[in-house]
Amino acid sequence: MNEKTTPLIKFDSVVKRFPGVVANDEVSFEVEEGTIHSLLGENGAGKTTLMKILYGLYRQNSGSIYLRGEKTEIDSPTKAIELGIGMVHQHFKLVSNHTVIENIALGLSDVSVTRPTQQIERKLIELAGKYGLEVDPRAKIWQLSAGEKQRVEILRALYRGAEILILDEPTSVLTPGETERLFGVLEEMVTGGKNVIFITHKLDEVMKISDRVTVLREGRVIDTLDTASTNKQELSKKMVGREVLFDLERNPCDRGENVLEVEGITGYNDKGVVAVDDLSFSVCEGEILGVAGVAGNGQRELAEVLTGLREATSGRVLINGKDLTNASPREIAEERVAHVPEDRIKQGIVGKLTLSDNAILKNYRKKPFSRGMFINYRKVKEWTKDLIEEFNVKVPGADTPANLLSGGNIQKLILGREVSSDPRLIIASHPTYGLDVGAAEQIRNLLLKQRDNGVAVLLISENLTEVTSLSDRIAVIFEGNLMGLVERNETTRDEIGMMMAGTRFEQLER
Amino acid sequence: MQEYLPFEITERPNPSGFVIITVSLLALLSAFLVASFVFWAYGTNPITAYTALFDGAFGGVYELSETIRRAIPLLLAGVGLVIAFKAQFWNIGAEGQLLLGTIAATWVALFSPVPEPLMVPAMFFFGFLAGSLWALVPAVLKSKLGINDVITTLMMNYIAINLVLFLVQGPWKGEHQWGFPYSDNFPAAAQLGTLGTTNVHWLTLVIGLVAAGLIYVLINRTTPGYEIRVLGSNPSAGRFAGMSYVKTSIMVMFISGGMAGMAGVGEIAGIHHMLRNPSELSLGYGYTAIIVAWLARKNPLAVILTAFFFGAIFAGGDALKVSLGLPFQITDVFNGLILFFLIGSEILMNYKFEWRRSP
Numbered sequence: 066m067n068e069k070t071t072p073l074i075k076f077d078s079v080v081k082r083f084p085g086v087v088a089n090d091e092v093s094f095e096v097e098e099g100t101i102h103s104l105l106g107e108n109g110a111g112k113t114t115l116m117k118i119l120y121g122l123y124r125q126n127s128g129s130i131y132l133r134g135e136k137t138e139i140d141s142p143t144k145a146i147e148l149g150i151g152m153v154h155q156h157f158k159l160v161s162n163h164t165v166i167e168n169i170a171l172g173l174s175d176v177s178v179t180r181p182t183q184q185i186e187r188k189l190i191e192l193a194g195k196y197g198l199e200v201d202p203r204a205k206i207w208q209l210s211a212g213e214k215q216r217v218e219i220l221r222a223l224y225r226g227a228e229i230l231i232l233d234e235p236t237s238v239l240t241p242g243e244t245e246r247l248f249g250v251l252e253e254m255v256t257g258g259k260n261v262i263f264i265t266h267k268l269d270e271v272m273k274i275s276d277r278v279t280v281l282r283e284g285r286v287i288d289t290l291d292t293a294s295t296n297k298q299e300l301s302k303k304m305v306g307r308e309v310l311f312d313l314e315r316n317p318c319d320r321g322e323n324v325l326e327v328e329g330i331t332g333y334n335d336k337g338v339v340a341v342d343d344l345s346f347s348v349c350e351g352e353i354l355g356v357a358g359v360a361g362n363g364q365r366e367l368a369e370v371l372t373g374l375r376e377a378t379s380g381r382v383l384i385n386g387k388d389l390t391n392a393s394p395r396e397i398a399e400e401r402v403a404h405v406p407e408d409r410i411k412q413g414i415v416g417k418l419t420l421s422d423n424a425i426l427k428n429y430r431k432k433p434f435s436r437g438m439f440i441n442y443r444k445v446k447e448w449t450k451d452l453i454e455e456f457n458v459k460v461p462g463a464d465t466p467a468n469l470l471s472g473g474n475i476q477k478l479i480l481g482r483e484v485s486s487d488p489r490l491i492i493a494s495h496p497t498y499g500l501d502v503g504a505a506e507q508i509r510n511l512l513l514k515q516r517d518n519g520v521a522v523l524l525i526s527e528n529l530t531e532v533t534s535l536s537d538r539i540a541v542i543f544e545g546n547l548m549g550l551v552e553r554n555e556t557t558r559d560e561i562g563m564m565m566a567g568t569r570f571e572q573l574e575r
Numbered sequence: 576m577q578e579y580l581p582f583e584i585t586e587r588p589n590p591s592g593f594v595i596i597t598v599s600l601l602a603l604l605s606a607f608l609v610a611s612f613v614f615w616a617y618g619t620n621p622i623t624a625y626t627a628l629f630d631g632a633f634g635g636v637y638e639l640s641e642t643i644r645r646a647i648p649l650l651l652a653g654v655g656l657v658i659a660f661k662a663q664f665w666n667i668g669a670e671g672q673l674l675l676g677t678i679a680a681t682w683v684a685l686f687s688p689v690p691e692p693l694m695v696p697a698m699f700f701f702g703f704l705a706g707s708l709w710a711l712v713p714a715v716l717k718s719k720l721g722i723n724d725v726i727t728t729l730m731m732n733y734i735a736i737n738l739v740l741f742l743v744q745g746p747w748k749g750e751h752q753w754g755f756p757y758s759d760n761f762p763a764a765a766q767l768g769t770l771g772t773t774n775v776h777w778l779t780l781v782i783g784l785v786a787a788g789l790i791y792v793l794i795n796r797t798t799p800g801y802e803i804r805v806l807g808s809n810p811s812a813g814r815f816a817g818m819s820y821v822k823t824s825i826m827v828m829f830i831s832g833g834m835a836g837m838a839g840v841g842e843i844a845g846i847h848h849m850l851r852n853p854s855e856l857s858l859g860y861g862y863t864a865i866i867v868a869w870l871a872r873k874n875p876l877a878v879i880l881t882a883f884f885f886g887a888i889f890a891g892g893d894a895l896k897v898s899l900g901l902p903f904q905i906t907d908v909f910n911g912l913i914l915f916f917l918i919g920s921e922i923l924m925n926y927k928f929e930w931r932r933s934p
Contacts, residue, residue: 083585123585124929374815395817404815412815417589417808422801426816429801438797466589 071134073098073229073260074119079128081114088114090284092128096277101251101261103271103292105304106281107473107501112264113155115281116231119262120152121145151222152231157214161207165189165200169221185224192223196253197246212243219250223259230254231262236270237499240359241529248274266304266501268297280304301502320537321350323383324490324521325371330380330390332370340366342545343380348490353512353522355536357529359565363545364525365407368494371523372404373397385489398427400490403483407494407525409472413479416468420460423467424449424482456481457507473504480511490521497531509535529565533558543567582928590924595872598924602916603870609912619899631894632887640773641893644846646886647776648673648838648857650783652864653871653878654790655834660873661794662807662827668713668728669835670861671735672706674853676839678739679705681747681758681850684765691764698765698840699782706836707829709735714828718821732861736853743850758850767845776845779837783882786834790875803827835861858889859907866914885910 072095081089088111096102104112117123119130121139129136132148139145145152159168166182169189177184186202193199198216206214215235222230232251236244251261251274263275271278272292280287280303287303325348334340340363348354358364369375371382373394382390384400398404406412414423425434425445433444449463456477460470467475476496483491493512497505512535516522526532532539533553541548541564549570551560560573587594611621632642652669659666679701683689689697713727742758749759767776794800802823806813810820842856843849850856867885871877892906 372815373817393817394815398817406815411809411811413812415805415809415812418804422804425801426805426812430798435798438799440796440798440801442796468588 072096072131073133075131075134076115077129077131079115079118079125079130081111081118081123081125087284089118089125092281092284092286094279094286094289096260096262099255099258099260100276101255101263101274103263103265103275103278104281105265105268105271105278105300107266107304107503110281110304110501111284112281113233116152116233116262116264119145120150120231146225146227149226149228150231151225151227151229153215153218153222153233153235155233155235155237157218159206159214159217162205164205165202165209165217165220168206168217169224173225188224189220192220195257196223197250198223210243211238212240212246215239215247216250227259229260229262231264233264234266234499235263236265236267240527244270268300268304268502271300272297304502320352321519323347323349324385325523326381326383326386327371328381328383330370330377330382332366332375332377334363334366340545341370341377344542344545344547345380346540346547346550348521348523350489350521351516351519352537353516353524353535355532355539356523356525356542357527357532357539357561357565358542359527362542364494364527364542366545367542368404368407368492368525371397371492372402401486401488403427403486403488403491405476405480405483405491405493405496407498409475409479414467414475417466419464420453420458420467420470420478421445421449421463423478424452424463427482428486452478452481452485456511473500476500476508477504480508484511484515488515488520490523491515492523492525494525495527496524497526497528505531529558529561533561541565541570549573582930585927585929587925587927594924598920599870599872599917601923602920603913605920606909606912606916609916610909613905613908614901617901619901624895624899624901627895627898628888628891630891631898632891634894637773638890638894640770640775641890642883642886643780644774644776644886645858645889646882647779647783647845648842648860649864649867649885650878650882651779651786651838651841652835652861653867653882654783654787654875655831655838656864656868657871657873657875657878658790658794658803659827659831660868662803662823663810664714664717664824664827664831665725666710666713666728666828666831667725667865668710668731668861669831669838669864670857670859671728671732672709672832672835673839673842673857673861674732674735674739675705675709675832676702676836677843677850677856678742678839679836680765680840680843681742681761684761684844685747685759691762694762694765695767695778695844698844699837702836702840703833704836706832706834706839708832709836710828710832711825714824718824739850739853739856743852747850749849752849756852761844761848765844766848767841769845774846776841779841779845782837782841784879786837787875787879790830794875799823799826835864838864859910863889863910866910866917869914869917 074096076092076094079089079092092115106112114123118125119139121141121144124140130139131137137148139148166185166189169185170176170181189202198220200213200216235247239247255261265271275292277289278292279289280300282304327344327346329343329345330341331339331343332341344367356364366375370377373392377390381388384397384402387400389397389400421442429435429440434441446463453460453463458474458477460474496512497508500508512522524532524535536553538550538552539561540550541561543565548564548568551570563573564570614621614624631638633639652673656666656669680698683694683698683701709731713724713731716722716727717724743756747758749757751759767778769775770777794803802813802818806818806820806823814820838860847856863885867878867881870881888909889906892909895901895905896903
């Protein structure tokens with residue numbers, strides 16, 4: 066019974082500093098044996114940093130970690146693995162041209178020289194069966210879905226004898242079904258004597274899966290509690306530091322003229338397969354049209370066709386009544402179309418340049434930011450400062466390079482920049498993806514405000530709650546086809562779910 | 576057994592000026608250190624060698640003027656390369672673009688109907704244009720067809736070298752050169768003035784200094800420069816913002832090639848006064864300019880310093896050859912070592928190494 070009293074892991078005043086920030090500030094809490102322990106906090110709260118310390122990727126500046134009561138120096142991932150700690154990173158670390166087995170073999174030292182794959186395959190199938198982690202061992206990584214890749218990562222950790230598994234935001238890449246499945250696996254693992262540390266910023270998941278939860282805010286531990294004795298409201302308050310409204314206040318939709326009209330457009334994806342198949346819809350002034358669908362059903366291609374980044378092979382795109390089919394991104398932007406891109410780091414900002422430079426990415430050729438050929442950096446800086454203030458971007462100053470910002474702050478900057486150009490149409494792809502509750506709420510309210518001001522908004526999102534709470538009408542797409550276009554208050558979540566799975570609206574039993 | 580590194584590596588997304596300068600100096604120091612082994616292997620005391628090198632570069636008015644003379648083509652070509660590198664266009668072809676400048680200058684001086692008073696400006700104008708057009712070939716090939724810029728720019732050098740050889744041995748071979756593969760001498764109106772008895776053709780130097788300033792402003796204060804910085808750092812964000820990669824590539828290569836072309840004009844109109852063997856016209860200035868731009872960390876104003884530095888190595892290398900009888904390739908050894916350590920040191924700039932506390 067002694068084991069019960071000695072915690073599995075004990076963090077004792079762990080401090081980690083990065084230039085200009087304290088990522089972990091005197092972090093102390095305990096993880097008990099045989100539990101799923103959630104680490105909850107907004108982006109930039111220090112969750113991942115703390116776990117990277119536990120996994121030996123970072124070294125704390127001060128403080129100690131005790132493993133089963135023993136003070137432990139974890140100075141490398143190798144050491145962490147020896148100690149039975151495994152980590153599944155948010156961005157998978159797999160070699161995509163290699164098979165599952167080869168990825169598992171990578172870095173293993175005790176593999177037989179003669180027939181290594183057979184040995185691994187046998188053990189792999191055994192492990193997979195035990196925890197419900199089915200995946201084809203001979204498949205190449207690139208052929209796998211995000212959920213399957215994650216299973217490979219988990220299997221790799223288990224193969225190396227992980228007793229403590231750290232999962233960093235594991236559900237951010239999963240469909241609802243895959244998430245359910247992952248939770249099943251995790252419960253199975255705990256029953257089988259393993260321990261799970263689960264990093265997340267989603268309250269529902271904490272409530273659903275974990276036994277205990279530690280809330281981090283700005284690098285400090287706010288509280289550690291039993292999930293059974295708390296609720297979402299309390300947790301969100303601790304996480305954000307204030308009350309969060311789950312139901313957005315919204316005014317009735319006041320529809321005006323059509324701003325965007327899409328007539329039968331078709332487009333191909335990068336692999337040359339039809340991704341957008343004869344889609345037609347329109348978005349009018351003062352309306353949010355939500356596009357719902359499971360990831361990879363043509364959402365990205367649709368946004369790219371509409372913003373001039375991808376060719377439409379047939380059909381027409383009318384913006385403000387003007388035919389802009391296959392116009393250049395600049396011509397489309399000139400029609401006051403703002404675009405919040407899907408991949409904010411790759412498409413939305415230039416990391417090495419300052420915030421000022423990033424703030425004018427779309428309007429650097431317009432007055433007053435430039436006259437003729439010359440950029441007026443005094444004006445640019447003033448404007449950037451206004452933007453930072455108005456959109457609550459947390460950053461030391463306008464000269465800070467954009468790659469030092471957290472995801473939420475980058476998104477606020479992008480949205481601020483796009484909205485400030487006085488748009489008629491906003492195309493927003495996954496605007497709150499990966500953001501914490503506080504930032505997501507701000508972004509959603511911003512979009513609603515734009516709609517109230519008469520802007521047409523096309524919202525593309527995989528977050529069904531977001532789509533249903535924001536949109537006035539909802540278009541559901543499946544394999545590039547429109548399954549149905551419905552008014553928000555004339556449908557249910559279940560119906561949308563059915564359409565997302567490929568049932569046409571007409572075929573629904575209503 | 577320790578299976579891991581004794582230090583921790585973390586990314587340094589935006590190295591400070593102090594870090595950049597320290598790391599660059601460290602790289603130079605390392606290069607000099609390794610070069611001393613080369614001297615030592617030749618039976619020369621490294622200290623004697625470095626003293627001779629220093630004296631050869633800065634020992635007197637003549638030595639200093641030789642340093643500046645070598646720095647001029649490096650400055651012009653180097654400033655041009657900065658703008659290409661800033662846009663992530665790897666122009667390895669400054670040598671060829673420089674030679675095209677010498678060809679254009681020769682044409683203006685010997686074969687064109689340009690009146691004498693306009694000859695000097697015409698040489699620089701056509702020299703710029705020739706270098707630009709030469710550089711546009713790889714620019715179009717890369718931006719339209721995705722063909723590797725390093726290979727095309729490099730290969731264009733050999734075409735340029737052989738074009739010069741063809742001209743001096745064939746159609747442009749001089750009538751008054753006793754059968755040597757030289758063109759005829761430039762008329763006096765096509766020869767650049769020099770400072771006193773030195774070889775410093777000051778007009779080219781002034782052009783280089785002004786260009787460094789202008790290109791600095793272009794990159795940092797104008798909309799085309801903004802596009803260069805955005806596309807050079809994150810092309811997909813640039814595309815997303817409606818910028819044209821093709822247009823920007825063509826612009827940077829136009830300027831980059833043009834600057835190298837003007838460097839060629841300076842060499843031929845200021846020093847040689849005739850078209851001759853390419854290896855005599857340029858001592859690999861176009862290649863050394865790559866190191867010049869790199870050491871300047873793509874800052875056009877810093878090129879003024881780094882060009883001077885490499886000018887000193889050229890001038891000092893000359894002195895080593897004369898006073899210590901070392902082979903003339905010693906300059907190339909230096910340049911090679913410096914580039915090697917500069918590129919190798921990039922990792923120290925972009926990543927931070929911290930010793931782990933002892934366990």
